Amino acid sequence: MPTANDLLLRARKLESKGRMAEAREIYEGILARFPANARARQALERMQAPAPAGQSAQEPAQNVIAGLVGLLQQGRVEAAAAQARGLVQSFPRSATLQTILGMASATVGDLAGAEAGFRAAATLNPADADALSNLGNTLQQQGRTAEAIESHRKALEIRPDFPEASNNLGNALRQDGEPEAAAEAYRRAFARRPDYIDARINLSNALKDMGDVEGAEACLRRALELRPDHVALLRNLGLALADLGRFAEAEVAYRRALMLDPQNAEAFRYLTAVTKLPPGAPEFAQMERLRAASAPGTDARCQVCFALYKAYEGIGEDAKAFAALAEGNATRKRLLGHSSEADARMFAKLRETADRIPALAATEPARVTPIFILGMPRSGTTLVEQILSSHSGVHGAGELPHVSIYGAPLALGEAEPTPEALATLRSRYLGRIERLSQGRPYVTDKMPDNFRFLGLIAKALPEAKIIHVNRDPRAVCWSNFSNYFNGMGLGFTCGLEDVVAYWRHYEALMDFWAERHGDRIYQLDYARLTEDPEGETRKLVAHLGLGWEDACLSPQENRRAVATSSQAQIRQPIYRGSNEAWRRYAPFIGAVFDPLGG
Template sequence: MPPALSVSQTLNRASKAIKTGAVEVAEDLYMKVLERYPANRRAQQGLLALCQGSAMDMAKSAREMQARGKLYAAEKRWTFAVCRAPETAGLGIGLALCRLEMGQPAAALDAIDRVLEVCPGDARALDTRGRALRDLGRIDEAEACHRAALRGGAEDTGPLNHLGILAQARGDKAAAADLYRRAIALRPDVPDLHHNLSHVVTYAEGDAHIDQMLRLLARVTPNDPAQSPLHFALFKAFDDLDQRDKAFHHLVEGNRMKRAAIGYEVRHDALRFAHVKSLFAEPVAEVSFNTPLPARPIFVVGLPRSGTTLIEQVLACTPGTQACGELSVVARAAAKLLRTLQDEKRNRLDRDDILSLRAQIADGLARHSDGAPVMIDKMPLNFRWLGFIAAALPEARIVHVARDPQAVAWSLFRHAFAGRGNGFAYGIGEITAYMLLHRDLIAFWQARLGNRLFQLDYDQMVRAPESELRRLVDACALDWRDDCLSPHRSGSAVLTASSAQVRQPIYDGSNAGWRRYERQLAPMRKALQQAGLI
């Protein structure tokens, strides 16, 4: 494997790119240096020479791009702004928040630590640092940062909310509810706070919080997408009260608003999946690797809400494993490679592509590793990149979790996900179309990867846990422990939407949850039947 470019070599390449007019290439190279060495003056000066306008103008442009979901371009603008005015805390915080939205907590931590060097004790910077640490799995450090950010005023809303998220991740619903209520008392107009509270309480008739949410909804602009969390919260409330028509009305409204705000189009994913398949239509070059990974990775993939969190928790009960949650490391590296191939008009991976991909993934995993010999990444949507994983990481084990399509579709539709990554989840047509794309791509990988791709049937697993989980553990080359049958007792923090479910014993019956809304879900069932999914 060729040695990685030094900082000096990277900067020289950027200079040559500018001379040939490849400005975006130069920008990327400068940003690569600044991601690891934020104080590098040559990279800072190089970026400054490329960008025009004041730091505030760049920050305004970055916010607009971020609001439209153009995160890669927004990160560039934030980086330019920070280079122009590194002493302005708000710019560094903006860069860190953008990187968090991109799923880059390690890079966000670099940016926010730079802010705290200049402005030690800045409450918003401390709170943002806590978010980055949380996403890196460093829960205790994250809590310390959020508590340090408390000041005793209205600005405590963020830290209190984030402390509530940590308490919820640990399974302490009472503490989480108290923290969310304290945040709501400070800022009752923030829909996300109400949504968070709804998931840690069980509502009863006459609950004052329901009236509070209904009054808030009546005061806001109709059809404002920002209010969609209130509708999802009211779905949860009326579902608890078994008022199913009211509950489903709010669920439909919440999904409609989310769908309008995100503007998801399934054709974009269809084109991307087709491109990925074309790259692996023929076997890729076999490469020998001399550089070890920081740990042996296990990737647990599938559709969101298919049971990947539970499987991660089972595997984490075995010795020598680290549960990393949902990492963006592979997606970021693979998407970058796809852009490179498109820019260079190439339709095959070569040896250098695979070596570079491995190096990027290894670097990303190293920034999340706690030293355990095995790392478990349960990002469901990594199913898109299995060919890349197989080519660059021969040490990796891959587990695909399949679950009853009706249960998955219902679970997708009833959840409001953070960010834009699951934009297909807010409409029956989009869910059905995406499930078809998923089924087709998994069949493609299965034909090419064979036994490198372990298929786990979730429904069979909950009916016969021990036999299926023993097969799983063996396939992942791990050592069985009886604790694998009781992952709910592990006490580990879980930051995904499945945090409540994985604290229950493994049980058969969760797939029947959609039947409570069987009448309302008739169109979804019909769509799944017509697509041949059920």
């Protein structure tokens, strides 16, 4: 038979897990057997006592809450969640317990559980600004940006001096395609807390979205005055400098970051993108050690593998380069959870929905004309934009997410494509590019995968110019596979078979659009452009209705910032031969490209 001490220990464990009824039953049993047991009597009195002043009777004792928070901090998420669920039985109106459940769910990627926990906490305690801001973050992760923005704003109404909520609001606004409003939110965040480095980094990214890369650089340099040893600041400074074509300065920033954090795999990837390491450089051994030390399947392993690919390619070690690239891509595919079947369903949905999209009736003329440059990623869209934005009448806005943000639900059948919905898309998109135009009559949008929404563009923006860049499919597929992309929607690039399958879907969809909107699409062949730059550029400029300017023949002189993986190539004169780069790796590729012809 267990002793009183055994029973007391069991009861305390149950109490710590929130199983109050079972613990109380054991304490009462101890007193029935041992009426003089003071510890059992004190435990029952404690459980039955009213809450101390300042502590709600609907909340567990502070030491219990502290224990749960400690479990979360130790990474014992399941234990924290299990204990919180048990305590909810005794404290069903505890906003704190619901917040802990939300945090535990968010940690393991259970967004539905996180939303339920934070929403319950906010309902139980409408003045809980933390719960509202956490709810906003969860909604944003689910792509529900309008709801996220509303939740963050409610949090700030309750606590105007809440810098985290201001930063979170900025993130949601930026995701919603409103970088100017996001920038103001970030500024409010670090106005409240000057050393809020994340908000300063986020502001620099919003400024880049607005085309102000020089402003982003200045923002990061000011932050480095506060934290000169901050690795993420140095990495972001390097990215801004690379966007501006200042590769030597970017290299200095990355090397400084690596001096502070030699295990920073992402900084190695950025470094090898802007400089060619000589044979025997110490970075090779450093990266290989980091590769061996990083657990398989982790982001660090993925990043360093891409870095090693670029480094080995630079010294002609093709077998080692391909092996590193294949491992990096396989890891990233697992991290992204990419599915070719999901790609097939998306393309099918685009075709299914296309003919339900109405054409807009009479519309107010656009003050700025959009030029969409689209095609597969890595098909040459950056070069075409660099050529056109060399013209005095054209502003190059880069890869704008706004057609996807405003139009994807319509194109994919997730929202009804009513004339009113198309009018809203038109108004928001034109308003966005007008703010970016810098007073020029034309604005380029070179988001490649706008090809998915070509039918929607044709109907909502009848004045838009649409340029489709065609390139050798083998060159495109290899270039996609051999580059690291930050975007979550580019998982198809992480496998040779996957990217070939995606190409076939893209090719079929472009044929589908050509049947319906062929008169709207200017077909530009990348190979012909590189073989006859002047002839093809003159034809393109004439098609757009622009007067000729010789600057269009020297895109490498265009000093605008470029934030794509083509940022090094476009600083060089137009050259031939890039379509053949994949042949170097033909022995490793095998027959995967055979269905693409050639």
